Amino acid sequence: MTAPPIDLSHHFSYTAKNRAASFVKAFYKYYQIPGIANFAGGLPHPSYFPYDTLEANVARPQRLQPVTAGDSKPERVTVPKLSEITDVQRRIDLTTALQYGTAEGYPALLSFLRQFVRKHLHPNVPYEGGPEIVLSCGNTDGFSKAIELFTNVWNPDRDWIRQREGVLCEEFSYMNAIQTAKPRGLNIVGVAMDGEGMCAFGKGGLADILENWDARQGRRPHLMYTVTIGQNPTGGVLSIQRKKAIYALCQQYDVIIVEDEPYWNLQFPSAYEMEANSRGLPTKPPQNYNVNGKSSGYQFLDSLAPSYLSIDTEGRVVRLDTFSKTIAPGSRLGWITAQSAIIERITRITEVSTQQPSGFVQSVIAEMLMGKQNAEQSRIFKTQGPEGWQMDGWVRWLEGLRAGYEKRMQAMCNVLEESKFLFSEESESSSTSETQVQDWEVVDRVQMFDFVWPKAGMFTWIKVDFETHPLRPKYSAQKLSKAFWIHLTQKPALCLVGPGSMFAPTPKSVAEAHKYLRLSFAPMDADEVAPFTNRLVEGFRSFWRRKDLDGLDDDLPTLEMHMHQLGPGANFLGTGC
């Protein structure tokens, strides 16, 4: 016996509450009258669309293999000008895809994704009726709409401090999301993290922040932005136990959770195992997260750490999904999942902003995923057509993709795991290699950095210990950090890494940020990951051997500049746990 989601409309912004449904809808039934002459709509005639077909060579799902490379021969998909299929949930053609459409999304693609979401990705959402979806132009667009829905702008020159709303986020976070929220005058509140992600308890954890909220900073935050799977930048995966603890706090304090999950399918079971093996830690057996509920229908999806949606009894979770990492960033296509009352409001916002994602991308992706419609169409037209990926092929593709990134992660982390220390002989001279073979116990060594193996995503988060650098007494850690970043960009290291300050949403995080680097194993070729990482760790060693910082000055974005970007009233909550 499930209960319906609760009414959360008191969280809606003034503007979002005011949005009315496009009243054109009231006329829909008249559009259906057989033979009616339609003078009402402002629709251009499809004969004036210059596109007769839209076609593509696309990978088969088997191209990316968990073990070995699969069939790399592409198959062909064609979106025709006009389909004979009348069922709008299966019809894919340019006459409809390139016309004005409904804000929910192109019906065929919407129906495929809705089934994927409700039956396979989140088969156990606890509230009555289950979640609904609306298509977005990717997660930046999705978050922008969520912020528009759930927050009111606060202007210190005009409004009372008690009116200021706040957004909770991890203390190291994806800054584009923060930059969406911050200029609205919202209080950005960093929550302490560990290797998994956001902390529920402990100093600076969620409970600490919400319980001890100081009203002089504004309203207690009612919104959370979080990446729980392959957290950006830390690569953590939040356990379901932690999620339950955080969700209970969000219930207690009436907080909406916006879960941004571009990396949900890139979860790396081998990271637990290899980390454990390297460090003598207990291993974590493979999981079936749906064992006590409905199966997703796929072993792969059952093995993925589930969304907050899976414990969302009240309907306070808004999840953002995107094709950016599973198909391509330039798709600018994704979807938002939440209880229907929230999806309805986001649809209203969509009607007066993006209207819908481009029909070009919606139809070509729909055709790739749902080619069977066209196979049926091919029978009608007596031609041979592709079968399309279908749900099985889509899940297969996601699993293959995971395997590709997992191998990259392994290649990087194996090198990093072996290279955290600088041995004193190394630091004295590079010609004393013979002495390195003696027992490590008696060799003087310093740890240059440490890291947690990323359990998902595209990034390894490195904590650098500048306190061990020989020049530390002479220079501050901040100064060394900046010099190190530039050192890495120079020969022979020649590496560009993400400085920690790029992921620091609050002044407190900024103050800690010099200790961190984010390494992506995604953009280079697969066989370059290990050699590039070797160059990077050589860069560590050569920097620790430097006797001075000559030639390492530059006009890198400064802390001051960063602080300026954070805008007025940045708060000082949040600390490590």
Place this chain on the structure above:
Amino acid sequence: MTAPPIDLSHHFSYTAKNRAASFVKAFYKYYQIPGIANFAGGLPHPSYFPYDTLEANVARPQRLQPVTAGDSKPERVTVPKLSEITDVQRRIDLTTALQYGTAEGYPALLSFLRQFVRKHLHPNVPYEGGPEIVLSCGNTDGFSKAIELFTNVWNPDRDWIRQREGVLCEEFSYMNAIQTAKPRGLNIVGVAMDGEGMCAFGKGGLADILENWDARQGRRPHLMYTVTIGQNPTGGVLSIQRKKAIYALCQQYDVIIVEDEPYWNLQFPSAYEMEANSRGLPTKPPQNYNVNGKSSGYQFLDSLAPSYLSIDTEGRVVRLDTFSKTIAPGSRLGWITAQSAIIERITRITEVSTQQPSGFVQSVIAEMLMGKQNAEQSRIFKTQGPEGWQMDGWVRWLEGLRAGYEKRMQAMCNVLEESKFLFSEESESSSTSETQVQDWEVVDRVQMFDFVWPKAGMFTWIKVDFETHPLRPKYSAQKLSKAFWIHLTQKPALCLVGPGSMFAPTPKSVAEAHKYLRLSFAPMDADEVAPFTNRLVEGFRSFWRRKDLDGLDDDLPTLEMHMHQLGPGANFLGTGC
């Protein structure tokens, strides 16, 4: 000697002022270091994009002919996975188009459109340096961003009335734009119109409203939303003389003009001529609007009534263009043109919302327009490639499109012109056709409707005179209007028309709206326009012959519902001129 545009940043919203440039840009120069190992960006590897090619059969520009139909054979365009061209302004391939990109737009398409805008569409923008552009996801998205840039939300429960901002618009207007602005608590201020469009002077005209602004309603409006070419719903084209008068008022009262021009290329010179011939009015000779400035390079573009940009000495015009009517609505692609400081702010807004239009549509349209890049590429690859439309083909296409819609307009208006009157014999009996051949002077007739021939766009705006209906004493004009709308949807008329209330942004307009209908000549097949219009005018005649309104009740959206949608504080300014 031209002057630079003036600083208008005092119009920027609190949020828009706060937006910082993505500070990733500070790292750009490091990305350029040869051989650098890039661990910094979160870019997925392009080998994981499942698309190997994106292809299309597209019309040649000659398909639509001003006089006779042209070559309807399509040509083929192919976006390859990887282009050999290194110049980013000419490179079109999936490796770049499907990757993350810059918010200004895909460089190749951006450079084509920037040239079109600056050299051809608006060759005479008076301020120094000329305008810049940023791509949008169509004009609804463009206007949403302009509203975000230029307005602050106003909440009556929280803010003072003096803080309330306002938007000026035509008294009949495109409601989706109004619905973008209204829920932000903005004052929607209708300006009187005539057959051209917005009135500068006279009762309810712009000068009247701005001069006599009542501060008890909020701040004097600082923003105007206007469609000057093929106004929606009236089909008017604002003369350059009128534009100069309105612009001068906007200078005087410091108003930003947002010009939404989806129909700019659908201007109908024949409408002036045919209207004049039908009604004994003076004709208007063809114009060359650039005769005193730089030519656009095309006779067709020189003949189009120019944008407010052509007189925008101060840089207070923001123009919205879209591919929705020139390629297809489902493109969700367009561009915004304004002085560079405004474009810069809109780019910041784009970075945290849509990021950029989909690379699928950007690359396929770029390839169609700029195929020569690929012709060059074909030489590299020793294959045969299409030449692409190029600028000549694009302008040719626009002109052909205009011809297609112009013929539809003629077909509709010829029927309407002949059918405005109901003759008394007709109203008595339909079998007395013989009597109709007698001299009209002595026949009793009533005028059922009137209209101005649309000078551009997709719509004819009909003013219905319910005062002449035999049942008028018994029923109000509002009641007759609603009954008439339903009468039209029933056999034998079987027509769906746009009720005036769909275009009424203010209570004043709503009160007048029952007199109007909008007829689109775009959605039906070309050869259906005349017979459908005949059915419509038969519907007029049969309604005027009705003795009762039986069977014409329905749950049409009511005035009350509409009023509710307008939200709190709708104002009562604006009146006919």
